[in-house]
Amino acid sequence: MKVRGTVEFRDIEMGVWVLAGDDGKTYQLAGGRSSLLKEGQRVEVEGDVDGGAMGVAMVGPVLRVHGFKVV
Amino acid sequence: MRSGWCLGGALLLAAACAPSPARTKVTPAGSARVSAVPHALVIDFRDGTPAEEVAERARRWGLPLRFNSVEGTRSGIAIADGVDDVDAALARVRGDADVEVAEPLVQVQALAFTPNDPEFGKQWNLRMIHMPEAWDISRGKGVTVAVIDTGIAYEDRDDFVQIPDLAGARFVEGYDFVNDTTHPNDENGHGTHVAGTIAQRTNNGVGVAGVAFEARLMPLKVLDRSGIGNSADIADAIRWAVDHGAKVLNLSLGGPGYSGVMERAVAYARSKGAVVVCAAGNSGQGQVSYPAAYAGAVAVGAVGPDGQLAPYSSYGEALDIVAPGGNTRLGPGNGILQATIDRSDFRKPVLAEYQGTSMATPHVAGVAALLFAAGAKSPDEVERALYAGARSEGAWTPRAGHGRLDALGALNALGKTAPGVDWTPLVWSAALLALLLLSLQTKVRPGFLNVLLNPATLLPLLLSTVGLWFLKLLWQRFIGHPPSAAEVLSLPLPDWERILFGRGRLASPLMYSALVPAVTALVAVKWRALRPVVAGLSLGFSAFLLYAAWAKAPGIAYLPFTFLARPWLVLNGLLAALVCRAMLRREARR
Numbered sequence: 325m326k327v328r329g330t331v332e333f334r335d336i337e338m339g340v341w342v343l344a345g346d347d348g349k350t351y352q353l354a355g356g357r358s359s360l361l362k363e364g365q366r367v368e369v370e371g372d373v374d375g376g377a378m379g380v381a382m383v384g385p386v387l388r389v390h391g392f393k394v395v
Numbered sequence: 396m397r398s399g400w401c402l403g404g405a406l407l408l409a410a411a412c413a414p415s416p417a418r419t420k421v422t423p424a425g426s427a428r429v430s431a432v433p434h435a436l437v438i439d440f441r442d443g444t445p446a447e448e449v450a451e452r453a454r455r456w457g458l459p460l461r462f463n464s465v466e467g468t469r470s471g472i473a474i475a476d477g478v479d480d481v482d483a484a485l486a487r488v489r490g491d492a493d494v495e496v497a498e499p500l501v502q503v504q505a506l507a508f509t510p511n512d513p514e515f516g517k518q519w520n521l522r523m524i525h526m527p528e529a530w531d532i533s534r535g536k537g538v539t540v541a542v543i544d545t546g547i548a549y550e551d552r553d554d555f556v557q558i559p560d561l562a563g564a565r566f567v568e569g570y571d572f573v574n575d576t577t578h579p580n581d582e583n584g585h586g587t588h589v590a591g592t593i594a595q596r597t598n599n600g601v602g603v604a605g606v607a608f609e610a611r612l613m614p615l616k617v618l619d620r621s622g623i624g625n626s627a628d629i630a631d632a633i634r635w636a637v638d639h640g641a642k643v644l645n646l647s648l649g650g651p652g653y654s655g656v657m658e659r660a661v662a663y664a665r666s667k668g669a670v671v672v673c674a675a676g677n678s679g680q681g682q683v684s685y686p687a688a689y690a691g692a693v694a695v696g697a698v699g700p701d702g703q704l705a706p707y708s709s710y711g712e713a714l715d716i717v718a719p720g721g722n723t724r725l726g727p728g729n730g731i732l733q734a735t736i737d738r739s740d741f742r743k744p745v746l747a748e749y750q751g752t753s754m755a756t757p758h759v760a761g762v763a764a765l766l767f768a769a770g771a772k773s774p775d776e777v778e779r780a781l782y783a784g785a786r787s788e789g790a791w792t793p794r795a796g797h798g799r800l801d802a803l804g805a806l807n808a809l810g811k812t813a814p815g816v817d818w819t820p821l822v823w824s825a826a827l828l829a830l831l832l833l834s835l836q837t838k839v840r841p842g843f844l845n846v847l848l849n850p851a852t853l854l855p856l857l858l859s860t861v862g863l864w865f866l867k868l869l870w871q872r873f874i875g876h877p878p879s880a881a882e883v884l885s886l887p888l889p890d891w892e893r894i895l896f897g898r899g900r901l902a903s904p905l906m907y908s909a910l911v912p913a914v915t916a917l918v919a920v921k922w923r924a925l926r927p928v929v930a931g932l933s934l935g936f937s938a939f940l941l942y943a944a945w946a947k948a949p950g951i952a953y954l955p956f957t958f959l960a961r962p963w964l965v966l967n968g969l970l971a972a973l974v975c976r977a978m979l980r981r982e983a984r985r
Binding site: 334335336337338339350354375376377378379380381382383384385386 | 544545583584585618621622623624625626627629647648649650651652654674676677678684685707709723738749750751752753754
């Protein structure tokens with residue numbers, strides 16, 4: 325799936341990078357190149373929501389990143 | 396007629412003025428520590444000694460003597476401070492005929508254990524839940540708490556280290572479900588931080604303190620270096636923990652996805668007598684994450700140092716309790732400080748301040764361990780004490796659950812929280828009965844005592860207001876700990892829904908309504924002998940529902956908005972009262 329949104333760092337738990345999606349959802353970003361993780365960067369992420377994933381961040385579904393492009 | 400309504404109204408008002416049982420009082424620990432205040436003394440003059448005479452003696456003895464309070468002119472209690480030689484002054488004073496007692500002034504304070512950990516002063520979170528006072532009662536000795544997380548920095552092995560502030564802490568064997576080894580070392584820092592809140596080595600002159608520092612920690616690693624794991628590993632770890640003797644399970648983790656496997660694991664843990672404490676989630680929205688949202692779990696939300704729900708904390712229907720989780724938006728020092736490993740170098744011990752519902756959860760798990768160590772026998776007992784001891788404004792709410800965790804309150808509530816007999820609904824029903832009878836015409840009005848002395852009416856009335864209250868007492872006296880069915884039957888009849896629907900946070904609208912009175916009344920239309928029974932039942936339901944509405948408890952399931960619960964209860968209470976009135980009237984005409 326593809327999700328458009330803004331990359332943000334949240335100071336929750338150990339700190340977590342999220343994609344504040346234009347669909348209104350907050351995704352926890354997992355995997356992907358470090359160039360994705362820039363505060364405020366507008367991107368379109370290609371990836372899969374990992375429905376079985378659980379973690380310490382608990383901010384929203386985990387999005388396993390396969391690739392992205394800056395928009 | 397009109398005066399009758401007024402009388403009934405007055406009775407209702409009198410019943411409404413009875414104290415609310417929904418509020419929880421927290422009393423300080425029973426014992427106290429006494430120490431002398433330097434350079435100060437207290438003199439108890441003969442009662443009624445006037446101020447002028449006290450002033451005259453103050454000059455004669457050279458003491459800055461003054462009445463202790465406005466009560467002084469009656470009690471004669473005066474104090475002086477800044478006295479160089481208290482003993483010499485007391486010797487001068489004691490010869491006076493008007494002096495009944497003279498002694499050094501002593502300071503009295505509730506006993507409180509203050510650990511010597513150098514950073515303890517920064518742990519506002521532990522003071523907020525009254526840990527110093529609670530430590531005098533319990534420190535969690537002998538209870539095993541499983542930390543199901545990223546592992547714990549608990550041993551020096553290969554590159555891994557034991558952090559200094561866990562040296563000497565008690566550990567039992569754990570497991571690493573991520574790498575399938577028996578060495579659940581932490582590569583992330585989260586699990587070590589959480590374990591620290593539960594049982595950081597305390598009073599060791601190093602770092603910070605932990606809630607249940609005499610408890611044993613069981614490290615179970617289910618999350619990888621990035622803090623992510625899967626439901627299968629977590630479900631396995633939950634079962635592993637209880638099978639290896641853990642009484643408290645801390646799950647500072649979660650996700651939005653429901654998992655039947657994990658829900659069964661939580662139910663299994665509970666059935667084996669363990670308390671499962673889970674983080675409510677950090678979405679900041681009205682939806683508690685899993686596993687916290689499963690029925691057998693204690694869902695923990697987070698508050699900041701101001702006691703307000705933290706902006707990131709999830710909340711909602713499944714929330715049980717809130718605990719300090721920090722709010723760093725209020726500035727530095729407002730997170731939860733604990734010893735752990737550096738998040739970018741797991742070989743480096745650090746003191747770190749984090750915020751999250753993960754940080755709130757181990758406070759509750761730690762207090763659960765204190766409760767088990769203090770004699771709690773079952774997860775039900777632990778949860779009742781946690782909720783009864785929590786600081787709250789009244790009933791359960793979606794943003795505070797049962798209130799804010801209080802360790803001292805929970806320990807004081809332990810053993811006192813078995814649902815006692817609450818006679819208030821019965822008082823309400825008597826008032827309501829008077830009102831209903833007075834609303835009937837004189838010629839169809841049966842006497843007040845005639846109704847109450849009729850066993851056919853009185854028994855269902857008792858059942859629906861106080862339940863089989865004696866059952867539980869007899870069971871405890873002659874058999875032992877009553878099974879949950881006996882506990883439920885000891886409750887008012889509308890609460891027997893718990894047999895049908897289990898222990899939920901919300902009451903079922905089938906039983907918390909006028910449905911039962913209405914249906915039985917339909918039967919009584921044909922079968923006249925049933926009318927006194929239905930009258931008693933309806934009266935009891937009516938009083939119970941109105942009382943529940945007044946006491947703001949509990950929420951009703953399936954209603955679209957929380958605020959509709961009270962109108963629902965009032966409406967159904969009035970309907971049940973109408974049924975009762977109809978039954979009384981027909982009975983009178985017979």
